[in-house]
Amino acid sequence: MSTTAGRQVKVRFAPSPTGDLHVGNIRTALFDWAYARHTGGSFLFRIEDTDTTRVTDEYINAAIDTLKWLGLDWDEGPQVGGDNGPYLQSQRLEIYAHWAAKFIEQKDAYYCYCTPIELEAVREAQRAENQAPGYNGHCRDLTPDQISAYKTEGRGAVVRMRMPDGETTFTDLIRGEMAFDHKFVPDFVLARADGSPLYTLAVAVDDILMKVTHVLRGEDLLSSTPRQIRVYQAMGVALEDYPVFAHLPFVMGADNAKLSKRNGEVSIAWYREKGFLPEAICNYLALLGWSPGDDREDLTMKELCELFTVEKVNSSPAKFDMKKLEAINGDKIRALTIDEFLTWSLPFLIKSKVITGSEDEIALVKRALPIIQERIIMFSEIPAILNFLFTKSFVVEAESVAKVSDSAAKEVLERSLTELEAIANWGHLEIEAALRLSLIDEMGLKPRIAFGAVRIATTGSVISPPLFESMELLGREASLARIRAALTL
């Protein structure tokens, strides 16, 4: 019943930043963005901060920052402006007040003087009788006398929307034809007693005024859609100008509860700190509740935009799977060029103080990256892996000391030292050739035993990047010095 005929697509993402943007929010933002880009329409970003007790400037700024970091650029909204601003609802209060007053005047809404206690008592009674809880219409048709009596009493009044008998129907792009009987949609509050707007008012007014054509949002808002449509009606909006709705399924936590801080890492900021690539996060999130229809999974942002349609979005909830995100992130990291990889890696190395950021250090990091690119799943692993190349206080890890201090290991190290000192050109091929000849061929040792001892001595650990390359990077002097030091353990 609602259409977009002839309208330029405009999709909006309108979070209420009561905390850091989480995985679910971002999945919604991603779908909003991808749909806008897919259709060649525009993407509008609006901050719903009508609940001033819960939304803070810090969260608002973090939300803006997160969207930018992910590469979800918007055409209208904070920082970029647009013809339909302002884009912070807290700056649009007079607009909402105007409409609330108009609705009162049109008798679409009315002042409700019921106190919270009275309202709760009504609901309690309804529940007791197994009826649908909701406003009972007490103040719908107050007489002037009743009103003045309430005023004399000093009672405040909220603005409440009148829900007429009947039903609201609309087509949800994901769920199909929806019908809600107004018996279960009670009169609802548009503005608080202090005049400030509620979500129910602000969201509907803004979507219309900002000319939004598509509302793709979480399914928790599905049952509030009739209320929004009611506001459109009161605003006098023509049917063909209603936005089209699409309610996205939830992203759940591993324990099947709604994703929250308690059952997993939900804050995008956390993933950023851990060293996940924005493109990996988006690629993974895109696969949560959507698929291109074939077996393709590795998608760039561009491909995602090309392939994304709302019709292919699933209606069932999806569980967040960290392992799959990690796998995708690892794949994306491996696909990076060395220069890209370097750019992403340096901040992690500097922040963890493995390097200070000097040119020499950066040059060495760049040489080391090729050998670690296929062994990490996130950038935060890099400092621990490369630390042996830069540390000024090298020590063999405690649990591995025993493995280089027995006589067999000493013999390996003694021999290695002799052979390595004789190498003319300190390259990994020469190092490998020298050690293989002496330790494997001549001493008859198994590679894992022989190289294991050298590995511990030079890198300090039983696990390291490839040994010979590591020694080349470490340099002749440091490598030999560490082997000598190991002989004293």
Place this chain on the structure above:
RNA sequence: GGCCCCGUCGUCUAGCGGCCUAGGACUCUGGCUUCUCAAGUCAGCUACGAGGGUUCGAAUCCCUUCGGGGCUACCA
């Protein structure tokens, strides 16, 4: 309680009445490769919640049931 949404491998999904003895990816298990760890590669395990229909034929359509979730605020 009421209203609403949802239900294919452990997880994300493909599937829209015959191509399904159900495909892919991640995880897991085993093999290969191998200087450790990875990466790569091969193989394997495991699913249509249940019960009724409709039909020559159902994962696909209908009903019931069970299970999960949302809403039920002067939150969004």
